[in-house]
Amino acid sequence: MILSASNAADETIRYARSRNVTKVVVGKPTHASLWDRLRPSFLDRLVRASGAIDVYVMSGEDSAPDLKQAELVFKRPAVPIAFVAAATSVLIATTISWSRSARGNWPTR
Numbered sequence: 001m002i003l004s005a006s007n008a009a010d011e012t013i014r015y016a017r018s019r020n021v022t023k024v025v026v027g028k029p030t031h032a033s034l035w036d037r038l039r040p041s042f043l044d045r046l047v048r049a050s051g052a053i054d055v056y057v058m059s060g061e062d063s064a065p066d067l068k069q070a071e072l073v074f075k076r077p078a079v080p081i082a083f084v085a086a087a088t089s090v091l092i093a094t095t096i097s098w099s100r101s102a103r104g105n106w107p108t109r
Contacts, residue, residue, distance in 0.1 A: 009046040010049055013051075013053065016053055022053060022054060023055075024050065024053055026058070027057070027058055028043075038080075
């Protein structure tokens with residue numbers, strides 16, 4: 001079966017529900033990319049959308065891996081890039097404002 005949708009996780013869960021599936025087995029990502037830290041991964045979206053459907057994640061590293069039920073643990077990046085950029089912009093604007101205010105270098109109309 002080939003499914004096509006803009007959100008693969010939601011479409012997978014929709015298809016599973018239409019077939020009365022109670023368990024979904026997926027492969028664990030081999031590494032976290034920078035892109036996955038900036039937005040939820042397929043696995044994160046699948047687990048969030050699964051509801052009553054059990055989601056099992058297999059690592060594929062062992063010759064006979066055990067199935068482990070995925071936990072609803074979603075970690076946010078320690079230092080999101082957008083936060084750092086916004087904080088830097090505010091710091092620069094504040095520094096310029098304070099320095100101009102202390103010297104009285106504000107333009108007059």
